[in-house]
Amino acid sequence: MNQKNIIIVAGGKGLRMGADLPKQFIPIGGKPILMHTINAFYEYDKHINIVLVLPESHQDYWKELCRKYKFNIAHQIATGGETRFHSVKNGLAFINEGLVGVQDGVRPFGSKEMIARCFDAAQQYQAAIPVIDSTDSLREMTGxxxxxxxxxxxxxxxxxxxxxxxxxxxxxxxTDYTETFTDDASVVEAIGINIHLVRGETTNIKVTTPLDLKIGEFIVNSSL
Incomplete structure (x- = not known):
């Protein structure tokens, strides 16, 4: 079986949240968002290699939080870069073989089943991402x-x-960084690799606003 790895990118400053505390450290359901995110992958595979990418200025605070909450899931810490692209690249330096996922640090509610779909599809197709349908009408600006x-x-x-x-x-x-790289799939697609789509989850939200926090509390409480 291939070694499974996950790079969790947590470089957000929480500007859209309007909070002094970086959003990945804000508590939901009694513990910081980032701990929920790490725990989701640990629950999927107890042997997964976890690499957490944090700005250097946040690393001591994170270690304090781990002591405070007695959070002992094993993980390595890489230092964040200038952009998400550079942060992922820094995290990759800690990984040698197998399959590697890249996860938003503030996307804490992915189920074991969805994570398994992504890793299983990557085993078969080499590149897999979760997606959901749009329920809203969409318009493209032409001027x-x-x-x-x-x-x-x-x-x-x-x-x-x-x-x-x-x-x-x-x-x-x-590849050299460009602003067109909005996620890892766009980086991989740039070298000619087809991206396989798998079914995501509507509850797999990215917590970026105060409303998201309220939704997140509802998701946590509903799962208890």
Whole structure:
């Protein structure tokens, strides 16, 4: 069986949250969001290699939180870079073989079943990401005050974890950074690899606003 690895990127400053505390450290259900995220992957596979990417300025605080909450799931810490691209690249330096997922630190509610779908699909297709359908109508801006409808049946909303063979992801991250790289799939696609889509979850939210916090509390309480 391939070694499974997960890079959890947690470099957010919480600006949209309007909080002094970086959003990955804000408590939901009695413990910081980031601990929920790490725990989701530990519950999926007790032997998964976890690499947490944090800004250097946040690392001591994270270690204090781990002591405070008696959080002892084993993980390595890599130092965040200038952008998410550079942070993932730094995390990859800790990984040598198998499959590697990349996860938003503030996306804490992915189920074991969804994580398994992503890793299983990556085992078969080498690159797999979870997506959900759009339930809203969509419009594309064609000018300053003009727009046109988009066929939402052709649109998928992308989530994480995005899972790849380590060899492919490391090769992709040798590419020079551009602003068109909005996620890991876009980096891998740039070297000509097809991205396989798997079924995501509507509860697999990214916690970025105060409303998301309220939704997150509801999800945690509903699962108790």
């Amino acid at each position: 300053a005050e003009r727009s046109k409808i988009i066929d939402r049946s052709k649109i998928r909303l992308v989530q994480t974890p995005q899972v790849f063979s380590v060899e492919i992801l490391k090769k992709a991250y040798q």
